[in-house]
Amino acid sequence: MSSEREDVATVLREARACRVCEDVLPHGPNPVLRAGVDARILIVGQAPGWKVHTTGIPWNDPSGDRLRAWMNLDRETFYDETRIAIAPIAFCYPGKDPRGGDLPPRPECAPLWQPRLIAALPRLELILLVGQHAQRYHLGPTRRRTLTETVRAYRDHLPRFLPLPHPSWRNNAWLARNPWFETELLPELRARVHALLG
Structure with a gap:
């Protein structure tokens, strides 16, 4: 790859045509992502669920409804x-x-596409890391021992990254046990999102 910035349209086109994991995906490949060159915020979740797979619209499910409410x-x-x-x-x-829920994200994907996509977004200022898989990849050794500790230490990763729990209903008990998330982190999230979006 050259040192020149890749065009985001090229990265999107190639990512949507990716078939690297075709042989191991039980329902075949259907890459779901979206971006524009002027995007200021990137949301990195774990992997599409079944509804997103069938509609092709990211966060098009109850988890997405909660994430939009958080933001x-x-x-x-x-x-x-x-x-x-x-x-x-x-x-x-x-x-x-x-055993329940969805399988973990395929490990081949992030190293192939995350660096290329981020490099193609010159105005990007905030990356929301939704769930432990996104946090593990992007935060590396600066990630804390548990998701709770990583999210609780969100200030350590600002202004570039903001770690969040997954907004799934499966995390209702986590949200109840961690009221600081709603009282401390959500106001920070909303302020930063709205400042960037104008």
Whole structure:
């Protein structure tokens, strides 16, 4: 790859055509991501769920409804790719885990696409790391021992990164046990998001 900045449209086109994991994805590849060159915020989740896989719309599920509420954004603003990019750690639905929930994101995806996409977004200022998979990849050794500790120490990663728990209903008990998330972190999240979006 040359030292010149890649065009985001090229990265998106190549990512959407990616078939690296085709042989191991139970429902085949369907990379779901979006971005525009002027995006100021990037949301990095874990991987599309079944509903997102079938609709091709990221965060198009109850988890997305909660994430939008956390950010205090309507759907129109959230899906405006000129302002917000969305690129999970793995772009394709990994399939169901027999023990419950979905399988983890495929490990091949992030190293292939995260650096290229981020490099193609020159105005990017804030990366929301939603869940432990995104935090593990992007924070590396600066990540704390647990997701709770990492999210609680969110100030350590600002202004570039802001770690969040996954907004799944499965985390309702976590949210109840950690009221500081709503009283401390959410106001910070909303202030930063709205400042960047104007």
